[in-house]
Amino acid sequence: MFGITFGRKNSSNEFSFLISSNGNYKFRKFLNNVNNDIIPYTYSSAIKTGSNEINKLKIVKSGQLLRFYINDIYINETPFQPFFGNKFGYTVYFEREIAVDYLDIKYQTTSYNNPPIVKIIEPSVEVERGFKIVKSKRILVKGVATDVDGIYEITVNGTEANVAEDGTFSANVPLKYGKNELIVKATDLKQASSSKTFIIKRASSNSNPTPIVHEKLDIGFGKYYALIIGVSEYDDKTIPDLNGEPTKDAQNLANVLISNYTFNKENVTVLKNPTENQINREFIKLSRKINKNDNLVIFYAGHGNYDKKTEKGYWMPSNSNRDFEENIILNTSIVTYIKAIPSKHTLLISDACFSGSILTRTRSLSNASNAVKAKYALTSRKAITSGALETVPNKSVFMEYLIKKLKDNSREYLSAGQLFNMIEDPIIDNPRGDKTQRPIYAPISGTGNEGGDFILIRRN
Template sequence: MKITYCFLSLFMIAYQLKCQSLYNDYKSESKTPAYLDEFDDNHNQWEDQSKEFTINIKNGCLNFKVFENGGKTKIRTITFFIDEKKDFELETSAKIVSDQNPIQLCWGYDNASYYSFILSPNGSFQISKYDKSRPSGNRYVDYTSYIKSNFIDNKNFNKITVRKVESQYYFFINENFILNLPFQSFFGNNLGFVVEENVSAEFDYLKVQYLNSKQTINIKNDNNNAVKNSKANSDVDINIPETKINNQNTYCLIIGNEDYSTYQTGLNSEINVDFAMNDAKIFKEYCNKTLGIPDKQVKLIINATTGQMNQGITWLCNLAKIENGNAKIIFYYSGHGLPEEQTKEAFLIPVDISGTDVKLGIKLSNLYKSLTEFPSKKVTVFLDACFSGGARNQSLISMKGVKIKPKNEIITGNLIIFSSSTGDQSSGVYREKQHGFMTYFLLKKLQEKNGDVNYGSLKEYLIYNVQKETGLDGKIQTPQVIISPQIEENWETYNMLK
């Protein structure tokens, strides 16, 4: 892997090197061991060799050497399933024996795609991703440039830790916090090490632990004054009703696109979609607990890229095909939407698509066509996004105060669409409740009725309450419901639970 020194102006770190999160926010008693290899023997079959590299276990270390002129970066992984829905910690202790090129801890590996925590012999680190699905020449995504750190000891072993807590990664070197980034779903279930040409490295151990109890991440500022990053729960985020019903034929794709500034250069955090991650995460809990949808049949993607959104839609449509007309499909999206200025066609915007490249997003008409390609009992779409060029905070593009009324799409099949706003309206955020307005009242209705909600009453409830609450703030937002002609006579009797 070549070293990329390009600076992607990523505001997600805002150079959080100015602050320090405590490694001991999670004590040992709050961790459950899931995987541990101290490299005392080769029971996990790490050892390997060729004319280009050798991997052997000696003196309690895994020794990984790639020869000069070997020609390629070498990756060695083992398969171990990490439940990414849980909070977890991945850790190793590594030493660069030769001083030519970096070494990497990699995770979420599959088919040559992976995430990596990179240590360089010059005392710098980088967080990166290699995505084989991207076009050739554009497969490396450097979430940071190489950043110098006084925490790195070039002569000895360095403990490097990747900690996932809720929707964030926290990265540590020798128990010192260096930065945090939004969590992204894995490519696969392998983890291990990456070593480049003309490098010899030693790894003392590799372990994975689950973090059992939620704890507040403490942040220390430069004056060593502790500041707690705490957040009060919304009333719909707690006391979520549970059902005994098992909806075996229901499948749900949930996407929460909040953080756009991390994935695109030159954007500030104000263009992000406040609480979209919370919208998606809590809606998933209601799908599992209140609507009785098995967890494996609910796919949650936080900060979805174009590839991830397309993969998720394909996953959902394939399951509809398998069910042969018996499936009940739910698609939920919270994030940016934008119109194409000339055609006025509406698009969902993945986090890696800019406001000037709207056509590279997910066209709504194509989404609806895909969701109804195969017969289903019902297809329900929830869109907490606006498509006029407005936004919860700030639009991805400057519209010079002009909003575009998006084109109405022709829909077919058993399709019902609940959209958070109408025409050229913006979709706002209910800050007190930490959700988009439509999502909050959707969750509230499910909570109040234990999921037993008819679509007709849901429509009336959403329109009245969203209009009232936004009207109190002086900017009325009106949800709309779009129904395909085939079900105009009976859609109101459809039920979220049935």
């Protein structure tokens, strides 16, 4: 076998990710001269096995996971273990020879490369839920961006600003009548970036400008992302299809989030009848682009299952095999993905059989009315599920009321707890529903929930 050795202190303490000429790979830990296989000898069709074939190996640390790729195809992952040292090299056995054409080592997380800090000086818009109303055709945006690695670029709505050596910047921005969303984005030399978004409203010539009024796009709330998954059709013919209902529900939810709430279309991903790999890749993409101020909704509708004997619950993507439990996504994997996404708030909504198996065992809900800021201040990782450890109907009463209440809501700020209170009784009391079906709202175990709540912000 041959491959990459890293985290090395000496020849007795190192990690190695190795491949073989017959298409297998393994990941091992060498501790005090004792070999421990973390990922055992495993076959992968991603490995090119012909003579003199080139294989690209990639290892990425994402949160507390190490993920492995061969020729840019994700193949496996394992919990991160601290390295012995910082030496890096190659392992080659049994008279083999390798040639290394390209080596790239870089920090993948903001833990090692914090993005720039952006402060807007002019106009004075950094107030809670504020936007400024003006009559002018253009507005001068001034501010300062700081970063230990140095500022590479600052743009306002995609146009490069004038930047001084100390990070102060200015840009003269044209305005249309009505609301204008201004996005100031600063990027450092390592290509980490951050942005500030605010609203300038250009009033008509016969209206009286007001210095500051309330607006729903609170610049302190970060961006809103959504990963929405609906699986109605299955390759395995022993798994009954769901007559298009989950994919329809997924699209309906995406539409209401984009139309009624502050989810921009480019930040909403809808997967219809995806495979296991397609779902896994979207989770990985989210872990790379979401930052600590952002908010994420994850939705799944489709078949789910739960083994009481092993206490193993999972989602069933379109390529699942029921008999051998292949191409499934375990609850433990979902928890790991959620833990690796550094959002401020993550809300999981699951409409599947046995969906409650992912939740904390003890349900605790408080009906106390807290201020939006207090709810938002603490990190949250919670889920709303259509049931606990029971089956749910194919035509979803849960989704009917979820979509209805999201559309009918007139509050500027709607917490996930308030949304759950709106749908719980109607679902239980619905004459078409199963009286044993009881939706649940609770923290997700082991993901870092600190007691906050997800806040939905309604558009005008």
